[in-house]
Amino acid sequence: MGSGQVTDWQGKHVTVAGLGVSGVPAAKVLHGLGARVTVVNDGDDARAREQAAELEALGIAVRLGDGATLPDGTELIVTAPGWKPDKPLFAAADEAGVPVWGDVELAWRLRKPDAAPWLAVTGTNGKTTTVQMLAAILRAAGLRTAAVGNIGVSLLDVVTGEEQYDVLAVELSSYQLHWAPSLRAHSAAVLNLAPDHLDWHGSMEAYAADKGRVYEGNRVACVYNADATDKPSTEDLVRAADVEEGCRAVGFTLNAPGPSQLGVVEGILVDRAFVEDRYRSAQELAEVTDVNPPAPHNIANALAAAALARAFGVPAAAVRDGLRAFTPDAHRVAHVADVDGVAWVDDSKATNTHAAQASLAAYESIVWIAGGLAKGATFDELVAGAAKRLRGAVLIGRDRELIREALARHAPEVPVVDLGRTDTGAMLQAVQEAKRLARPGDTVLLAPACASMDMFANYNRRGEAFAQAVRELGA
Structure with missing residues (x-):
């Protein structure tokens, strides 16, 4: 169960921790691959019993009201992202030398050889909007894409499905990143960092470190928030990351951009990162009024989305067209x-x-x-x-x-x-x-x-x- 792809699941004993939106699909996918799956779940309410019955009908073992004990013979745990790292189940796994993956890690390992690269977005706020903007920009460039991950479309469904994609816009939470050690994105952005889920992560440092995992192994660009004053900053996370040779740090700012940044000049979104001569020239991408709504936090989201799209080689006109085409979810802020x-x-x-x-x-x-x-x-x-x-x-x-x-x-x-x-x-x-x-x-x-x-x-x-x-x- 090292860092490579697992090709033979036949008869492997896998314990899935937690039912719910990620546990049920993970159990079904693993069972379909021939693994011997046991699902453990803390709760034993009506919803859990309903989900358990559905899985048991397929021949998957389910243990309700007992999420603490490691089933005998477990070779791998696949956990729902919300399960806290200090749970007794994980301590038992650690002692037994059993690896723990999240649903994102499982999806990453199940990708086909010609799988689409991932452009990944995390941060305390704005993830969903940024990922949707990014997908709109990629579509405007004529690319086959989807907004997936923590956004409602299961990554497992996408990587095991029949549909072919050129690139995926992937929203990742700190929980998902914590349990995804081998994920390596084409390019990634951390939008911002504010104290959040600290009871889960244990400290601000641990929370920031889990967010920073999104930069590990990036190939082209690590996109960070150049305006952030928090410590640790998203730029600090880029500095700490182990990336591929030639990967660049690209900042986004609501001010005039410096070299290797995207920013705003007199109501225009401007790129000084993905241009021939970033010290002497800049590329106009869109107008602030192309961003819906043009509130400061949303302009920052648009710049981050634009940076990831540009890292993937998208032309400037597609940034403008994609931002114009984007409409925020109804009843979402x-x-x-x-x-x-x-x-x-x-x-x-x-x-x-x-x-x-x-x-x-x-x-x-x-x-x-x-x-x-x-x-x-x-x-x-x-x-x-x-x-x-x-x-x-x-x-x-x-x-x-x-x-x-x-x-x-x-x-x-x-x-x-x-x-x-x-x-x-x-x-x-x-x-x-x-x-x-x-x-x-x-x-x-x-x-x-x-x-x-x-x-x-x-x-x-x-x-x-x-x-x-x-x-x-x-x-």
Whole structure:
């Protein structure tokens, strides 16, 4: 099970740690390759039993409510990315000399010999948008591509599927990178670094180091944020990386770019990295107004996407065309209106704590509208991380009590309005209560951290109800 491709899975004893969005596909793929698969899972709830029944019908062994013991004869563990490194299962694996891979590592090892290269993106915020922009730019250049990874399209499905790609735009989380030791991207970007998931990683240094793994073995460009003042910075991670001979460090900045950077000059996105003479010339790529929306953080995302595309040899015109073609996901951090100095933002698509975390981290002073179906999630980490930014909270939906309890534990001074309603009309009341709590300069943020089906058909309907209520407020 060294760093090369594994070609013979027949009869190999593989333990898959965790059901869910990565565990179930991993178990099915490995079983299909002839491995003897056992799935272990901490939880034993209705959803887990449903997934277990599906796998057992295929002949895959499942152990629910016991994720701590290493099954006898295990030769490899493939873990769901969210499982913390300090779990007893991994200590047992370490003692037995059993390697641990994540789903991304498995996908990397299962690539076919002529597989498409990966352009990889990580960072605390902006990953999904950047990867979608990158895919739009690559498509504008006539390349067969897909936005994959932590973005919803499983990498396992892509690498084992029939469709041929020229290049993949890959979103990777710090969890996924932690468990992907042999991943080697064509080029990669770390967009930014802010304290996040520290209880999982153990420290800011460990979190940054896991993000920095995305640069290991890069062939053409390590793209970093030249404006970042945090320590360690993304540039520090590039310096620490072991890359292939000739790979370059390429910065992106919202200011005028220096040599080997992309930046902004008088409303134009400009490339001084992938040009003949980067000391004396620059290439215009697009106008700031081609970026949707042209907010500073999003211009930074566009520059990072452009840098990766240019590293892959994409012409300047495709950068412009791709950025013009890109449309942000509906109900994903969508600015609805400004009313009396308060910004109203719809992130109904934040249906889990991870998505809500990124959303909450983007604003300084927030009245937070949250709640819905928790899907077994806990909210302590989310609330603890956002506590200092919260002006107030308005809670809706069936599982709102879980969020209220987390607020009581980690943000006891934050005023909370608990709406004991799960009818669709509750959104109008939530918006009215949020208006009462908000002050000029605040952002009222719908980032529910929960699914919507207790009150709405889907997250789109929930976002529409919020936007409609805000419009009624403005009127």
